[in-house]
Amino acid sequence: MSGFSIDALSRPELAELSAYLPDLHRYRVRLDANEAPPLMSDAAKARIAAVLAEGAWERYPDPSLAALRAAIAQSLGVSPAEVLPGVGSDEVISLLLTAFVRPLPPADQPTVLTTTPSFVMYRMSARCRGLRVLEVPLDASWDLSVNALKSAIQMAPPSIVFIASPNNPTGNLASQDRLEEVIAAAPRSLFVVDEAYIAYSDRDQLDLYRRYENVCILRTLSKVGFAAFRLGFLLARANVVAELDKVRLPYNVPAPTQRVAELAFTELVPEIERITGEVVKERGRVAARLGELKGLQITPSQANFLWLRTERPAMELYEALKERSILVRSFHARGGRLSHQLRVTIGTPAENDELCAALAELT
Numbered sequence: 223m224s225g226f227s228i229d230a231l232s233r234p235e236l237a238e239l240s241a242y243l244p245d246l247h248r249y250r251v252r253l254d255a256n257e258a259p260p261l262m263s264d265a266a267k268a269r270i271a272a273v274l275a276e277g278a279w280e281r282y283p284d285p286s287l288a289a290l291r292a293a294i295a296q297s298l299g300v301s302p303a304e305v306l307p308g309v310g311s312d313e314v315i316s317l318l319l320t321a322f323v324r325p326l327p328p329a330d331q332p333t334v335l336t337t338t339p340s341f342v343m344y345r346m347s348a349r350c351r352g353l354r355v356l357e358v359p360l361d362a363s364w365d366l367s368v369n370a371l372k373s374a375i376q377m378a379p380p381s382i383v384f385i386a387s388p389n390n391p392t393g394n395l396a397s398q399d400r401l402e403e404v405i406a407a408a409p410r411s412l413f414v415v416d417e418a419y420i421a422y423s424d425r426d427q428l429d430l431y432r433r434y435e436n437v438c439i440l441r442t443l444s445k446v447g448f449a450a451f452r453l454g455f456l457l458a459r460a461n462v463v464a465e466l467d468k469v470r471l472p473y474n475v476p477a478p479t480q481r482v483a484e485l486a487f488t489e490l491v492p493e494i495e496r497i498t499g500e501v502v503k504e505r506g507r508v509a510a511r512l513g514e515l516k517g518l519q520i521t522p523s524q525a526n527f528l529w530l531r532t533e534r535p536a537m538e539l540y541e542a543l544k545e546r547s548i549l550v551r552s553f554h555a556r557g558g559r560l561s562h563q564l565r566v567t568i569g570t571p572a573e574n575d576e577l578c579a580a581l582a583e584l585t
Contacts, residue, residue: 235349242346250547251576253567256390256419256527258447260570261500266493273481283477290480293487294455298428303460306467307475307483311418311442311454315347318382318456320469322412323353326379335380335408337366339391339553339560341416344384356380364392364521364529366400372407383408386416388423391553391565393523395423405434412462416440418454419525421498422505431457438462443486445526446494451479453486501526501568508566508574515578517585530564532585539564539584546580 245254284290291302298305308314323332334348338357348355356374361367366385374380385404387396405413413436420426420441430437438458443451453475456466475483486494509528513520517533532539540552550567553560566577 233350233352235352239346239349245549247549249544249549251569251573252549253527253569253573253577254549254551254565255449256445256525256565256567257449258445258497258501258526259568259573261497262447263493263496266490269489270482270485273485274478277477277481279477281477282473283475283480285472287475287480290475290483290487293484297487297491298457300457301460303463304457306456306458306463306470307480308454308456308470309474309476309479310444310452311416311440312343312347313474314440314454314456315343315384317466317469318412318414319347319351319353321465323351323381326381326410329378329380333378333380334382334384335371335374335378335411336384337371337386337389339389339556340384340386341390341418353381354378360389360392364389364394366396366404368400368403371404375404375408375411380408380411383411383413384416385414386418387427388417388419388524390418390525391527391529391551391563393419393521393525393527393529393565395425395524398427401427402430405430405437409436411436413437414440414456418442419445421446421494422502422526423524428457435459443483446486447497448482448486451482453479453483498526504571504574505568507571508568508578511578512581515582515585518581527565527567530566532562532564534562534585536560536562536564539581542584543577543580548577548580550577 287307290307291305294305295302325332331354333354333356335356336344337360345355356378358367358370358374385396388394415427415430415437417426417439428439431439438456440456442454505523509520512518519531521529536552537554543550551565553563
């Protein structure tokens with residue numbers, strides 16, 4: 223009889239986690255994943271196709287990511303040594319949590335600090351590595367709770383702090399003064415400001431990167447029309463990027479992704495600006511229409527989605543929308559105040575109209 227048991231080898235932290243399994247059923251309207259709507263022009267698609275057709279696909283991709291780093295760096299006014307591309311933000315988060323996990327005294331173990339609700343991969347990636355995660359609830363307006371965050375920093379100095387701004391799923395930017403106060407309270411920690419949705423925002427937080435040595439900026443192309451290519455990147459000091467390059471797998475970013483991402487930061491910048499501009503305009507229209515409905519409250523958004531508070535339990539609305547072949551994102555399983563919250567991606571005008579009409583019947 224074999225004595226092998228996979229349970230004896232698995233990290234104990236995995237028992238509290240579950241695999242990410244999105245709903246893959248066919249829905250007429252999918253507004254659940256914060257993807258950009260299909261607004262890319264035929265000319266842009268043709269340019270992408272032409273670049274992809276030129277590839278030498280029998281060869282490995284450039285392991286140094288040199289051309290892509292240069293394109294990103296030029297677009298942000300930094301040096302290529304300050305840029306680390308990855309396979310989506312998820313890989314960059316994983317690299318950060320692999321490289322920078324020594325405990326800071328008096329903490330007795332590596333600690334990761336973030337907020338809740340926020341992007342789930344901060345917690346999941348940290349727990350997969352056996353790291354302690356402290357999640358500080360956002361305040362009643364979904365902004366940073368400064369005193370609670372400062373207390374957590376004092377109690378267990380974190381190796382890494384993740385703050386999404388604009389935040390997912392709430393859609394709002396962190397107040398600049400609050401964010402800066404928390405950064406100042408954690409001078410020994412690596413502070414990652416996740417700007418995944420910054421293309422839809424009124425302002426960015428690059429000034430914090432310029433002024434604080436321990437601040438990094440995390441971004442992605444996934445939310446602006448290139449989700450299929452899975453390209454995220456970190457903007458950080460050169461010594462931080464050099465350490466991350468040590469744990470980055472060779473050839474991590476596929477050649478097609480590198481080539482298309484270069485276009486996104488050069489020739490296709492006007493195309494992306496047009497797409498994001500149309501989404502922002504549509505976001506305002508949808509927010510105004512949903513705001514007229516009884517039983518719904520809309521959090522002002524700086525992202526490509528809306529955060530809705532529902533008088534009816536969110537689970538009921540979520541299931542009723544699914545029956546109409548409309549998929550949104552519900553957070554009712556987490557309980558508490560999230561049991562009355564839905565997140566709705568901004569889709570095409572026709573998709574948005576169908577959602578609004580359905581919610582008008584259901585609320």
